Amino acid sequence: MVETMIYRLECRGKIITYVGDTGPCPGLLNAARDADLFICEASSPIGEQNHHYGHLNPREAGEYAKQANAKHLVVMHYFGVNKPNEMRKDIRKSGFNGQVTI
Numbered sequence: 001m002v003e004t005m006i007y008r009l010e011c012r013g014k015i016i017t018y019v020g021d022t023g024p025c026p027g028l029l030n031a032a033r034d035a036d037l038f039i040c041e042a043s044s045p046i047g048e049q050n051h052h053y054g055h056l057n058p059r060e061a062g063e064y065a066k067q068a069n070a071k072h073l074v075v076m077h078y079f080g081v082n083k084p085n086e087m088r089k090d091i092r093k094s095g096f097n098g099q100v101t102i
Helices: 026-032 059-069 082-092
Strands: 004-012 013-019 037-041 073-074 097-102
Touching: 004 037, 013 026, 026 059, 026 073, 059 073, 059 082, 073 082, 082 097
Parallel strands: 013 037, 037 073, 073 097
Antiparallel strands: 004 013
């Protein structure tokens, strides 16, 4: 299990959620609920699961964004193993249809 720091900022009806290194975490879903901007790490390559190191892959980040009803997902802390367009496609496979920034 990896400890995760999650920040949820609410101001004037807008919500920003930021999460650093993480693995599956129910608190993440709660913190990202209805976020206008959800900033999430996705440093595991497509198709890999590195939860013991505290990392999500792009599809997992997309799944959290979808389940949380986030509007805009910003994926950060990736190492360039996958190209941004490949990451976007993998995120879309999660069913997340909001805005995506890599």
